[in-house]
Each structure stands twice: as structure tokens, then as C-alpha cells.
Amino acid sequence: MTRPPARRRTAVAAYIIRRVFAAVLLLLVVSAVTFAIFFLVPRLGGQTLDSMAAQYVGKSPDPDVIAAVKKNLGLDQPLYLQYWHFIKGIVVGAEYQFGPDPVTCNAPCFGYSFKTHTEIWPQLVDRIPVTLSLAVGAAVIWVISGVAIGVVSALKRGSFFDRISMGVALAGVSLPMFFTGLVVLALFGNGEYVPFTDDPVAWASSLVLPWCTLALLYSALYARLTRAGMLETMGEDYIRTARAKGLKERKVVVKHGLRSALTPLVTIFGMDFALLLGGAVITERVFSFQGLGAFAIQGVTTADLPKVMGVTLVAAFFIVICNLLVDLVYAAIDPRVRLS
Amino acid sequence: MSGATKKDSQAADAVPAPRSGDDHAFLSVRNLSVHFDTDDGLVKSVDGVSFDLEAGQTLGIVGESGSGKSVTSLGIMGLHTSERARIGGEIWLDGEELIGSGPERVRKLRGQKMAMIFQDPLSALHPYYSIGAQIVEAHRVHNKVDKKTARKRAIEMLDRVGIPEPHRRYEDYPHQFSGGMRQRAMIAMALVNNPQLLIADEPTTALDVTVQAQILDLIRDLQKEFGSAVVMITHDLGVVAEIADSLLVMYAGRCIERGTAEKVFYEPQHPYTWGLLGSMPRIDREQTERLIPVKGSPPSLINVPSGCAFHPRCPYADVPPDNITRTERPELQQVSDGHYSACHMSREQRERIWTEEIAPKL
Ligand SMILES: Nc1ncnc2c1ncn2[C@@H]1O[C@H](COP(=O)(O)OP(=O)(O)O)[C@@H](O)[C@H]1O
Ligand code: SF4
Ligand SMILES: [Mg+2]
Numbered sequence: 001m002t003r004p005p006a007r008r009r010t011a012v013a014a015y016i017i018r019r020v021f022a023a024v025l026l027l028l029v030v031s032a033v034t035f036a037i038f039f040l041v042p043r044l045g046g047q048t049l050d051s052m053a054a055q056y057v058g059k060s061p062d063p064d065v066i067a068a069v070k071k072n073l074g075l076d077q078p079l080y081l082q083y084w085h086f087i088k089g090i091v092v093g094a095e096y097q098f099g100p101d102p103v104t105c106n107a108p109c110f111g112y113s114f115k116t117h118t119e120i121w122p123q124l125v126d127r128i129p130v131t132l133s134l135a136v137g138a139a140v141i142w143v144i145s146g147v148a149i150g151v152v153s154a155l156k157r158g159s160f161f162d163r164i165s166m167g168v169a170l171a172g173v174s175l176p177m178f179f180t181g182l183v184v185l186a187l188f189g190n191g192e193y194v195p196f197t198d199d200p201v202a203w204a205s206s207l208v209l210p211w212c213t214l215a216l217l218y219s220a221l222y223a224r225l226t227r228a229g230m231l232e233t234m235g236e237d238y239i240r241t242a243r244a245k246g247l248k249e250r251k252v253v254v255k256h257g258l259r260s261a262l263t264p265l266v267t268i269f270g271m272d273f274a275l276l277l278g279g280a281v282i283t284e285r286v287f288s289f290q291g292l293g294a295f296a297i298q299g300v301t302t303a304d305l306p307k308v309m310g311v312t313l314v315a316a317f318f319i320v321i322c323n324l325l326v327d328l329v330y331a332a333i334d335p336r337v338r339l340s
Numbered sequence: 341m342s343g344a345t346k347k348d349s350q351a352a353d354a355v356p357a358p359r360s361g362d363d364h365a366f367l368s369v370r371n372l373s374v375h376f377d378t379d380d381g382l383v384k385s386v387d388g389v390s391f392d393l394e395a396g397q398t399l400g401i402v403g404e405s406g407s408g409k410s411v412t413s414l415g416i417m418g419l420h421t422s423e424r425a426r427i428g429g430e431i432w433l434d435g436e437e438l439i440g441s442g443p444e445r446v447r448k449l450r451g452q453k454m455a456m457i458f459q460d461p462l463s464a465l466h467p468y469y470s471i472g473a474q475i476v477e478a479h480r481v482h483n484k485v486d487k488k489t490a491r492k493r494a495i496e497m498l499d500r501v502g503i504p505e506p507h508r509r510y511e512d513y514p515h516q517f518s519g520g521m522r523q524r525a526m527i528a529m530a531l532v533n534n535p536q537l538l539i540a541d542e543p544t545t546a547l548d549v550t551v552q553a554q555i556l557d558l559i560r561d562l563q564k565e566f567g568s569a570v571v572m573i574t575h576d577l578g579v580v581a582e583i584a585d586s587l588l589v590m591y592a593g594r595c596i597e598r599g600t601a602e603k604v605f606y607e608p609q610h611p612y613t614w615g616l617l618g619s620m621p622r623i624d625r626e627q628t629e630r631l632i633p634v635k636g637s638p639p640s641l642i643n644v645p646s647g648c649a650f651h652p653r654c655p656y657a658d659v660p661p662d663n664i665t666r667t668e669r670p671e672l673q674q675v676s677d678g679h680y681s682a683c684h685m686s687r688e689q690r691e692r693i694w695t696e697e698i699a700p701k702l
Contacts, residue, residue: 008511237463243419245478245529246451256466334468335513 008339015331015338023324030316035083038309039075049075055305056114069114072096110313111306120310123295128314130193131291133203134283135276137211142218143269149219150226151258157231165223172220181213181286193289210287214280218272225268229261236260259333266329274322278315364432365392366569367416367537372429374408374415376422381642385411387593388429393586395536398563398570400580400601402616403590406638409573410459412590413539416571417456418446433537452482454537455530460546461522465514471498471525472510479532497528501558520551524558531562538563539571544579556583577613578620581605586678589613592639592649595672599679609681609690611654614698648684656693660684 042052053070069075074082085094093107105112111120149169153162188209194202233239234257242256243249279293292311299307331338374386386408393399401409414420416431418438431438433454438446458464466474475494476487483490491510498506501524514522523543530538540559544552560583563570572580580587580601587604589597589612597610608614615634636653639645647666651657657665664684672680675687683690 237458237460238466240414240419241458241464241526242466243421243447244417244450244456246447246449246481247477248447259468260466335470336467336515339513339516 012331012338016328019324019327019331023320026320026323027317030320031087031313032083034309034312034316035086036079037312038305039082040079055303065114068097072114110310113304113306115302115304120306123307124292124310124314127290127292127295129195130289131277131279131284131293133193133196133207134210134214134280134289134291135273137204137207138214138218138276138280139269139273141211141215142222145215146219146222147226147258147262147265149223150228151230151253151261153223153227154230154234155253162227166227169220169223172216173224175217177213177217177282178286180216181210181283184209184213185286190287210280210283210289213286214276214283222265222269225265226261229264230257233257233261263330263333266333267326270322270326270329271319274319275315277318277322279311364435366395366434367393367571368430368432369412369416370430370432372412372415372431373427374411374420375426375428377424377426378642382426383641384593384644385641386415387644389588389590389593389595390429391586391588391595391598393537393569393571395569396563396567397585398572398580398583400584400587401571401573401590402577402580402587403575404616404634404638405575406641407590408593408641409575409590410541411593413456413541413571413573416539417450417454418443419450419456448482451478451530451535452533453535454539455533455535456539456541457523457526457530457543459542461519461526462514462546464526465522467514470511470513471517472512475525475529475532478529482533493532494528497532498525501525501528501531501562502554503528519547520555523547523551523555527555527558527562531566531568534566534568536568537571538568539573541573542575543572545575552579559583576620577605577616589616592644593641594649594682595680596650596683597681598672599675603676603679607679608694609675609679609687610683611656611685611693612650614694615653617702618698648682656685656689659689659693660686 039052043049049070050066053066053073053075056069056073057065074085077085088094089105089107089109089111091107094105094109094112096103096105096112103112103117105119106121108121109119110124112118113120149165153165156162191206191209194206196203234253239252239256242252247256277292279291279296281293281297283289284291284293285297292314296308296311299305299311369392370390372386372389373384376383376385389408389412391399401412403409411420415427416433416438420427427439429439433449436449438449465471469477472491472494475497476490479485479490479493480487485493495506495510498510503509503521503524509517509521514525517525527543538559543559544555547555556579559570559572562568572584574580577587582601584601586599587597587601588595589604589610591612597604597608597613604613605617608617612634619634634653635655639649639652645652645666647664647668648654648657648670651665654665668684670682670684672682675681681690685693
């Protein structure tokens with residue numbers, strides 16, 4: 001079609017710039033809050049610098065090690081300086097004077113585990129693909145199946161299909177992941193995660209069961225949401241107008257109905273997906289996948305704070321990014337958003 | 341009447357006995373009923389409505405809200421999609437019966453031969469598509485033309501309905517239009533395929549008073565230009581009195597008076613029509629001087645009052661003898677040529693009340 005007029009293009013560009021700017025700002029705020037949670041809140045809770053430093057090392061640490069950690073982390077410095085070092089570490093890397101040899105934490109330095117003497121970032125990088133594979137595959141399955149079931153249920157409200165699928169959906173929503181996951185495990189056994197780059201086919205087949213397990217829950221939820229959304233939209237005046245034009249019912253449903261019905265789903269999907277990217281904790285646990293969720297659990301159980309903080313930051317990053325994408329998709333869908 | 345020869349040839353095989361041996365009018369509605377099967381009971385939204393409308397003429401349908409005007413018009417358009425709608429009677433459009441023909445056939449006529457505009461143009465337009473795109477869509481459903489041609493046609497229509505800078509406004513979305521402009525755009529969309537029948541369901545009710553007259557003028561002008569028949573629905577008699585050729589007054593899903601606009605407006609023969617006239621805003625009179633509008637509220641359409649459905653609100657319910665207003669439903673009776681009214685009072689009684697009690701107060 002024709003190019004949009006200039007005033008419209010400027011309005012859209014301004015909108016995008018505003019949203020991106022807001023996202024960057026949000027990332028800074030989120031990192032500061034995360035930082036505060038890990039470094040400030042324990043102080044407020046009455047912990048001494050020594051006891052905090054002690055958390056970064058083994059169970060019965062010797063005072064020299066504690067002192068080294070305290071100094072390396074800069075726990076004795078003012079908070080804004082600590083935050084500054086922390087951000088600087090992400091950008092240019094950091095160096096810790098620990099024992100005789102200095103340890104370097106390469107940029108982006110998302111912390112250093114003094115317990116296992118490992119940098120956090122490379123471990124995160126190892127685990128992100130696992131969680132990402134899980135989340136993306138499951139999302140594709142649950143969006144397609146959930147929306148399809150929801151639309152058909154709405155159009156055939158009260159039919160046999162509607163009753164059955166909504167009954168199953170209710171069960172799907174109510175069943176705990178542990179249960180479905182364990183049932184699937186018992187029925188089909190477990191496979192090892194195979195990286196996509198090694199063998200895409202083996203990758204997919206190693207993921208099918210976790211995908212389906214994860215998707216079942218969401219698919220049920222999305223079917224219900226889609227059905228409710230469709231029932232509401234198909235009663236709108238503009239649907240009547242579309243029919244009054246003489247459009248075929250299929251076109252009325254898809255072009256005029258579904259598009260509006262799915263809009264609110266974009267926000268919900270953005271959040272669900274973002275939260276999953278921060279670690280599909282239960283699924284990873286059930287299927288023994290080494291994803292971000294498993295990494296966080298490991299960090300918590302071994303009281304290895306840098307690990308937990310690393311996952312938290314990555315999760316927060318995904319949430320901010322998904323939020324930004326949701327905003328942009330919304331603007332693409334709804335002209336009232338992008339042109340006001 | 342235009343197209344008379346075509347109609348005559350169709351009449352022989354397609355049209356069964358219509359109004360006394362005559363051919364069907366361009367739009368002929370016979371005993372239309374639309375009932376909804378709801379959990380509370382059967383809602384008789386339209387219950388036996390009949391009327392004729394010749395090509396190029398305007399019929400005004402008036403009545404309080406809830407009297408079944410919209411349901412009637414949606415019925416003509418075949419837009420009752422609910423599975424709970426029970427539709428009966430006959431609708432003849434240009435010699436073709438619509439209720440008995442399949443939904444696919446009626447879909448092809450919708451937007452092509454008959455078009456409709458609605459009360460609230462903001463909610464009737466899709467918020468996600470540009471005004472132009474929505475008009476183009478309406479054109480391309482029924483015409484095999486490329487996008488460029490359709491676009492040209494849409495801009496031409498926008499221009500015709502009085503949208504300034506139609507090339508630019510073509511790209512705008514409904515939320516960027518004012519209320520009056522949206523209704524203009526709806527009209528452009530409805531008329532894009534030159535329909536022979538336009539149904540306007542309270543097209544000005546949601547608009548500013550200043551804009552209302554402009555929209556009515558526009559519809560009238562376009563009707564002259566396109567020669568379409570128009571069904572103009574309103575709850576305000578004043579709106580249609582001057583543009584309609586004939587009027588139909590609805591109460592509780594039924595027609596209680598119908599005739600030429602002249603007759604119904606100046607010699608109304610039904611107490612409910614008197615009430616409607618009384619509730620018309622008049623610029624030349626003081627508010628207090630006006631006749632009290634129809635008292636009470638519209639009846640339930642599930643348990644329609646016995647006898648005359650209007651009797652609980654009618655000041656003259658006891659004028660006819662033997663309590664007949666509460667036991668027997670008055671049928672439409674011819675009052676004069678082409679003027680019908682459904683009331684148990686005798687013609688003399690009605691004329692006396694009208695001339696002595698009602699007309700002087702209006
Ligand atoms: N789909 C439906 N199901 C049940 N009742 C309906 C439906 N559509 C309309 N009605 C009822 O029919 C009556 C007439 O409605 P309508 O034709 O919209 O009145 P109006 O004269 O104001 O246009 C109202 O009481 C309304 O509640
Ligand atoms: S029939 Fe009786 S109740 Fe009905 S309008 Fe006439 S006088 Fe009134
Ligand atoms: Mg209405």
C-alpha cells in the first residue's frame with residue numbers, strides 16, 4: 001500500500017524511542033534494586049559486614065578469607081561506590097585480590113563465586129540456551145494450541161467440543177506441574193538435553209516431553225483466555241458492521257474478531273514468557289535439565305549468593321526486554337497506542 | 341417506478357399472492373417476527389410486523405427504545421446470528437424472499453444491495469483499521485477490483501460525504517475522526533456499492549445536536565443522488581417527520597400505527613403516537629406547556645401485557661367498552677387510505693380526543 005504520511009511516521013518513531021529509552025532506564029533501576037536486595041537489605045536486617053562476607057565463602061571460613069572477600073567486594077565502601085563498581089564490572093570486567101594470585105572476572109562480570117572459584121557469567125551463558133529452548137518451544141505449542149482451542153470453543157459455545165475442551169482446560173490449569181511432569185516422566189522416561197548446535201533433531205526430541213508438559217498448563221490457560229476474549233469481541237458493534245458489509249464469516253472471525261481478542265493476550269504472553277526465561281524451575285528440576293532455574297536452585301541450596309544474583313539479573317533483563325517487546329507489539333496492533 | 345418491467349417478469353414465478361393481487365413492493369416485510377429464546381423466557385422483540393417500501397422512498401420507523409426497531413432492521417439484513425433467534429414471516433427485497441433463502445445468498449446481498457449504518461459510529465468502526473481500509477474492504481467484498489481502484493473509489497466516497505482532504509483522512513483511524521465525521525465515513529462505507537436499500541438505525545442519536553441535522557441532510561441528499569430506498573429508524577418523531585414518505589410506529593415489538601408521514605404526523609390515530617408527539621422537543625414552545633410524554637416504562641417483551649400491550653400506560657384504556665383493551669389485542673385497522681391504527685377506540689372517539697384534547701396542547 002501507500003507509504004504512511006510523514007506526521008504518522010514521526011509519531012511512531014517518537015513512540016519507539018520513548019519506549020526504548022524507558023526500557024534502558026528500567027534496566028538501570030532494576031539492577032539497582034537487585035543490587036540493593038543483595039547488599040543493602042541484609043545490612044538493614046542487622047548483619048555485620050563480616051557475616052555478609054562470610055556468606056560468600058564456605059561454611060566455617062577463616063578470618064583472612066573473610067577479610068579478603070570483604071575487601072574484594074568493597075563491602076566497607078559507601079553503597080553508591082559499590083553499585084558503581086558492580087556496574088563497571090559488567091561493562092569492563094573486574095579483578096579480585098584473593099590469596100596470592102589475583103583473579104580476573106572478565107566483562108561482562110556478573111559476579112564471582114568465591115565458593116566454587118568460578119565466574120558467574122560463563123555459567124549463565126551455558127545455561128541460557130537450555131532455558132531458552134524450553135521456553136520458546138513450549139510457547140509455540142501453547143500459543144498455537146491454546147488459541148486454536150479457544151477460538152473453536154468460543155465459536156461453538158455450548159457444543160460438545162466446547163464442554164470437553166474447557167473441562168480438560170480446567171484440569172490442565174489445576175494440575176500441578178510436578179504431577180504432570182512426573183507422570184510424563186514415568187510414562188516416557190527421561191532424555192538428556194542435546195544442544196541445538198550439536199544436532200537439531202536430537203535437540204527437538206530431547207525437548208518434546210518437557211515442552212508438552214510445560215505447554216499443557218499454559219495451553220489450558222490460554223484456551224480459556226482466548227475463548228473469553230473471542231466471546232467478548234464477537235459481540236462488538238464492529239463485528240456486526242463487518243457482517244453488514246457482507247464479509248464471509250471466516251474473515252469476520254479472523255480479521256475482525258481474533259485480532260482484537262488476541263490483543264490482551266500479548267501482555268499476558270509477554271509476562272509468562274519472560275518469567276519462564278528466568279528459569280523454568282519446576283520443569284528443569286523434573287527433567288534434570290541444567291537451565292537457569294536449576295542454577296538458581298543450586299545457588300540457593302549452597303548459599304552461593306553471586307549465583308542467585310546472576311540469575312536474578314538475567315531474569316530481570318528478560319522481563320524488561322519482553323516488556324519492551326510487548327509495548328512495541330501493542331503499538332503495531334493498536335493505532336490508538338502508537339498515534340496518541 | 342423504475343425497474344417495473346423487470347419486476348413484472350419476476351412476479352409470475354417468484355412472487356406468491358402478495359398485497360391483494362398486486363406485485364410486491366421493492367421491500368416488502370410480511371408478518372416479521374423475531375423472538376429470542378433466553379434463559380428468562382421467550383423474548384418477543386418483534387412480533388408480526390408488516391410494511392412496504394417502494395424504491396427510492398423513505399420509511400421512518402419510530403418508537404421508544406426497546407420497541408424492536410433495531411431487531412427489525414437487523415432481521416432485514418439477516419444479521420441475527422445468535423442461535424437463539426427465532427425468525428418468522430417473509431422479507432421480500434426486489435422480488436426475492438430473504439428469510440427462506442440461505443445465509444450465503446443473504447450475505448451476498450448485504451453491503452451490495454442493502455446496507456446499514458448504526459447508532460454509534462465509534463463502536464461500529466473497527467479501531468485497528470484505517471477508515472480508508474474499512475471502506476476499501478466493503479467495496480472489494482462485492483467488486484473484483486484491484487486495491488488502487490478500490491482506494492480511488494473510497495476517496496471519492498469520502499469526498500462525497502463531505503470529509504475534507506479525503507486523500508489525507510483516508511489514512512486516519514476512527515479515533516482520529518470526530519463523531520460526525522465517523523458517521524459520514526460509515527455512510528460512505530454503506531453507500532460504496534450503490535445499495536438500493538439503506539437502513540439507518542438511529543444514525544444521529546449518538547451525535548451532537550449541531551451535527552445531527554447535517555447528517556440527516558447528507559442522507560437525504562445522497563438518497564436523491566443514489567435513488568436508494570431508505571429505512572430511517574429513530575426514537576424521535578421530529579427527526580423523520582420531514583424526511584420520511586411514510587411512518588411506522590412500533591410499540592412492544594408490534595406496529596401500532598402506520599401510514600403516510602403526513603397522516604401519521606398531522607392526524608395520528610393512536611394514543612401512543614400522541615404520546616410520542618408530546619415528548620418531541622419543540623423549539624417554539626416552553627417546556628412546561630408541552631403535553632406530558634408517555635408515562636411509565638416500556639413493557640416486558642417476555643410477558644407482554646394482555647389485550648392492547650399499551651393498556652397499562654394508556655390514559656384512554658377505559659374508553660372502549662367491556663374492558664376489551666385488557667382482553668383482546670387490537671388489530672391494525674384502516675383509518676383512511678393507507679393509514680392504519682391498532683386501537684379499540686372508535687374512529688370518532690379518537691378523532692374527538694385528538695382534535696379537542698391533544699392537538700391544542702402540542
Ligand atoms: N439477542 C437478543 N437476545 C435477547 N433479547 C434481545 C436481543 N436483541 C434484542 N433483544 C431485546 O429486544 C428488544 C428490542 O430491542 P431493540 O430492537 O434493540 O430496540 P430498539 O427499538 O431500541 O432498537 C429489547 O428489549 C432487547 O432487550
Ligand atoms: S386499545 Fe385501549 S389501551 Fe390500547 S391504545 Fe387504544 S385505548 Fe389505549
Ligand atoms: Mg435500537
